[in-house]
Amino acid sequence: MVNPIKMHRRLLLTGAAGGLGTALRSRLTANCDVLRLSDKSAVSEAGTGEEVVLADLANAAEVDAMVAGCDAIVHLGGISVEAPFEAILQANILGVYHLYEAARKHGVKRVVFASSNHVVGYYKQGETITADHPPRPDSFYGVSKAFGEDFSRFYFDRHGIETACVRIGSSFPEPRDRRMLATWLSFDDLHRLISACLTTPVLGHSIVFGMSDNAVTWWDNSRARHIGYVPQDSSDVFRDAVFARTPAPDLNDPAAIYQGGGFVAADPLKK
Structure with a gap:
């Protein structure tokens, strides 16, 4: 169980209709008085202590309205897999x-930005x-997250907006393969990590x-x-089962050589 400190009046969760947004929705209500849920897609009806504001991240006016009145942001929104560059852009x-x-205009001073292990996938x-290692992104997606890390650094240096860039590994109910034994992040540990980012005195x-x-x-x-x-959870309890159901890796396969796994071979331009 996670027992977070409730330090925020209204917390914005973007990407609320996605997999991680769905997993965090019930958890993050403990971190704030009001949890504002936002996504481009439909979000299920707001419950107690929740409100819903739909927004397309590519639309500046919609994002401005989404952020208004919030005092911290957990930004999971956007494309979370490899895709053509135009969509990623x-x-x-x-x-x-x-x-x-929008955060600058509305005085939001803390953001938890969902970056990715694919920033360093190569x-x-x-x-x-x-x-401290230089980024080595493995995909258009990884490049976009490296951009987000640099952009958030610029807004910290220029405007004082604190950001935790959380390079999320593989956050699922349990590891799906041998690679995820190294990258796995439980949903509860993800919540612990976000809670720590929201409450540490100096971020x-x-x-x-994120592991x-x-x-x-x-x-x-x-x-x-x-x-x-x-962190309180570990992939180790799944290790025997993962080994039993998966073959040994081909050490000549780029997906087994590089930390980014299959992302290093994904080609969004291939028809």
């Missing part, structure tokens, strides 16, 4: 600009990296790897100790 690049401009699985501009307490990992999260995130 609208949702993940232009959308980030609109979000931070590091090898035999390496352990920190947040600054921080890059955090549970997995024995195998490619990411050193020590640069984020000031946030106070302590």
Whole structure:
């Protein structure tokens, strides 16, 4: 169980209709008085302590209205898989600009930005990296998240908007394959991480790897100790079952060589 400190009056959750947004919806109501849910797609009817504001991230006016009245943002919205660049551009690049401009105009000073492990997907699985390693994105999607990290850094330096760039690994009910034994992040640990980002006294501009307490990992999260995130779950309890149902990796396959897995071979231009 997560027992977050309720520090925000109105918290905005973008991407509320997506997989992680759905998983976090019931959890994040404990972090605020009012949870504002937003997505481009339909969001189910607001419950107690909730409100719904639909917005297309590519539409500046809609994003401005979405952000108005909020005092912190958890930004999960946008495209979360590889896609043609034109689509990525609208949702993940232009959308980030609109979000931070709205935050600046409305005085929002803290954002949790859903970045991705695909910002560093071209590091090898035999390496352990920190947040200080240069980005090596593995896809248009990864490039867009690297842009979001840099853009949020600019808005911190220029406008004082604190951001936690959370490089989410693989957040599912359980690991789906052997790669996810290293990248898995439970839903409860994701909530713990977001809660820590929302409540740490000084966030600054921080890059955090979103992972549970997995024995195998490619990411050193020590640069984020000031946030106070302590994962409680681990992929280790699924290890035997994952090995039993999956074949040994082909070590000549780029998906088994690089941390980004299948993203390094995804081709959104292929018909």
